[in-house]
Amino acid sequence: PDDVIFSLDSDEKKVMLRCEARGNPPPTYSWFVNDTEVHAEADYRYSLIEGNFIITNASEITDYGRYQCKAENSFGTVLSRDALLQFAYLKPFSTKTRGGVSVREGQGVVLMCTPPLHSPEIIYSWVFNEFPSFVAEDSRRFISQDTGNLYISKVQPSDVGSYICLVKNPVTNARVLSPPTPLTLKTDGVMGEYEPKIEVHFPTSVLATKGVTVRLECFALGNPVPTITWRKINGNIPKKARLRKSQAVLEIPNIQLDDSGTYECKAENPRGGTAFKGHLQVYTLPQWVRVINDTQMDSGEKLQWECKATGRPRPTYRWLLNGLPLTSQARAEIVNGELTIHRVQQTDSGMYQCIAENKYGAVYSSAELKILASPPVFVLNPVHIIATLGKDVLLECKPKASPKPRITWKRGDRRIVPNKRMMLLRNNTLRIVNSSRADEGNYVCRAENQLGSAEMTAMLWVKGHARGAKPQQSGGDCGESVVLSCKATHDTSLDVAFQWLFNQRPINFHQDGGHFEYIQTQTSTVDLMIRSILLKHAGKYGCRAQTSADSVFAEAELLVRGPPGPPGVVIVEEITDTTATLSWTRGLDNHSPINTYNIQARSPFSLGWQTVKTEPEPVTGDLESAVAVQLNPWVEYEFRVVASNAIGTGDPSAPSRAVRTKEAVPSVAPANVSGGNGRRHELVISWEPISEEFQNGEGFGYIVAFRANGSRGWKEKMVTSADSTTYKYRDETFPPLTPFEVKVGVYNNKGDGPFSKVVVIHSAEGEPREAPSDVRAYSISSSELKVTWKPPNPGPGRPRGYEVNYWKDTEQEESGQKQRTARNETSMMLSGLESNSLYHITVKGFNSIGQGPASANHQPIHHVVTARGRHLHHRGARSE
Secondary structure, three states: OOOEEEEOOOOOOEEEEOOOOOOOOOOEEEEEEOOEEEOHHHOOOEEEEOOEEEEEOOOHHHHOEEEEEEEEEOOEEEEOOOEEEEEEEEOOOOOOOOOOEEEEEOOOEEEOOOOOOEEOOOEEEEEEOOOOOEOOOOOOEEEOOOOOOEEEOOOOHHHOEEEEEEEEOOOOOOEEEOOOEEEEEEEEEEOOOEEEEEEEEOOOEEEEEOOOOEEEEEEEEEEOOOEEEEEEOOOOOOOOOEEEOOOOEEEEOOOOHHHOEEEEEEEEEOOEEEEEEEEEEEEEEEEEEEOOOOEEEEOOOOEEEEOEEEEEOOOEEEEEEOOEEOOOOOOEEEEOOEEEEOOOOHHHOEEEEEEEEEOOEEEEEEEEEEEEOEEEEOOOOOEEEEEEOOOOEEEOOOOEEEOOOEEEEEEOOEEOOOOOOEEEOOOOOEEEOOOOHHHOEEEEEEEEEOOEEEEEEEEEEEEOOOEEEOOOOEEEEOOOOEEEEEEEEOOOOOOOEEEEEEOOEEOOOOOOOOOEEEEEEEOOEEEEEEOOOOHHHOEEEEEEEEOOOOEEEEEEEEEEEOOOOOOOOOEEEEEOOOOEEEEOOOOOOOOOOEEEEEEEEEOOOOOOOEEOOEEOOOEEOOOOEEEEOOOOOOOEEEEEEEEEEOOOEOOOOOOOOOEEOOOOOOOOOOEEEEEOOOOOOEEEEEEEOOOHHHOOOOOOEEEEEEEEOOOOOOEEEEEOOOOOOEEEEEOOOOOOOOEEEEEEEEEEOOEEEEEOOOEEEEOOOOOOOOOOEEEEEEEEEOOEEEEEEEOOOOOOOOOOEEEEEEEEOOOOHHHOEEEEOOOOOOEEEEOOOOOOEEEEEEEEEEOOOOEEEEOOOOOOEEEEEOOOOOEEEEEOOOOO
16 A cells, blocks of 8 residues: 545545455455554444455544555465555634734844644745735745745835735645734834844754755845855755755755755855754665565475665664564574574465565565475376486486485385496486496386375386488588488487587577478488578588487588678778778678679768779779779768679678868859849849859859950959859940850869850840820729820830829829739720729839839829719819
């Protein structure tokens, strides 16, 4: 059972303490409360379901205490560990009115909480004036979670008001409020400065269990407000420690034994200082190092059991037998965690428990002791033994018996007296040296103890030797099939069994993917076929031929030729801008000489591993170094080596460390130089950017060179971004569509690289320069107008379409509406207009570069609908 904290105000009115034990037959259970056995039938509130103990309508007065479960069957009894049953509750505060507290400004004050009865520990906070306005803790105000009191080190006028202590039970989540305590200021002056006085501190001796979080409180009254500092005497405060609540709380999580020691808090202000010291001691619950295990013994033997536990303080030990205390006596000695029983008897059988305990807890270890008592019994009787002529024979006599029996051997009616040829070994085995045909016959072993006796007959036959031929040593290539042969000669009256072994282990014909097969050609010959051999099949193959009399074993080595193993790790000896000198160590040639090595490289720009060109070419199998050539400068590479022989290509070596080639002048010019379009007076030049793989160094950029057709000197402009793809040159002296010769080059910190081929690019034609003319508008219906215009003169900056802007006379032009033609049509229908309204209209040409100028603002169109629905239009009275 585990410890239980039961909430008295929970809806579930039952407490359950759990207990479960293993045993055969199934155990029965009983319970003890505070070491007194509970009779479940005696109290209607108690019930027992299997091992679980249930209390209905539990209360602290009747049911608080330590509970222990007992489980027993016909073989013994065990006790469980103790479980503490506690009750969680929180009573209301006394309703008695609390007296007010009156202090001078600048003086310190302590407001008492005086909490109601509760269990377990509670959490304190304070309400200021009215809920939910809580007192905020800072360097001047502190709420102790130990006493619950509110401490104000130096009272200010803002502190005047009503204070209510609020406590919360973390188990039940219940909260209760105290009656208010009024705080007022005296009017007889202000308190002067005074030195700190520590009002809250941790105990002089703090005990904590290993692994918990420890909180040490320290808070002082004083004027000015004191500062709190902490130190550990003869050591450093643990790094994991945290200071909380303006340093008033030192919090040490997961406390360990080396966190023990004396801690000091100091409170200081300009008027002086004061300190407090206390000792923190860490204890640990007992933990098992060695436990006892179930044991079976013959009666008369000596039992020695030891259990051992760690803990602080050091644990003491108790022993139980079937739930009752075990004490030292003549046969049984108890020294701490060691139990010795001399000459165990049947009455010593049962369940033993070793308990290691200190004042903070106890741990239990249980084991069953079985004392065996039975007359001798032979499982196999009679026994048939076939011996090999001239070899030694062992006739075993192993009855089951307790206590150990006396053993005698007979041949026929005569007891065997040990001599040089017939020896009785310590384990009662009869050894016959250099056996002959004359030793054939029946041997009888008799076993006897105080509970009875039994006999066993061993029938001995002596046969001739078996001899075997060694499997033929051979080799083969990976993927081929190999046959190994095994032949034995033996006594024809005996059956022979063959077993094949690989590297001293029997071959498992089911597991090895169907590579192995037995082929029996004659009764005395069994061949082993290995199909599609792999490198892993190389090794020693042994054949054992066994008769019931003896066995013979022969072994041969099989070599398997295969592709080479991976070369050793690749080292980059030297690196230039385009070459890397590499070396490696030979791998296994797997019994076929290495012909060539293949050098491979990988960079951030390659699709996996790629073969690189080398010097020499090819790299022959006798070499262990080569130079990789035609690498790209300023690229990070890894290298690996693959070996090949006549059988095939092996696995690659591990990759080298990543190395970067040296920088060099760029060698690749930009591709697809083109351009055009842009705004009026702009020359737009574009190109494909050079990949980082070919930038060859840091500080990479582009040189854009251009000149008007027919002129001599080139203009050159630097573009410093490696990702740039365009450059725009603006010059208002060039007419639209001027042809330019253009080329784009590359550079980096090492120097200038090549230029692209020269291409001709035209400067921009620009946006339309002239406005449409002859803009006219016609009223078509109550909500529609038709607008027409003439295009501007042909030339550079031709419109690709037109935009019509229109707005009511009562609006600003900016708030009007815009509509574009789909192509370069010269008319448009405007719909969704208001009737009987004046509209202004302008038309602009546009192309991909931008918009041209607007037409002159058209005289307002008076959009009229008559009562009979006739459409009229006339010019407005004013012109703009």
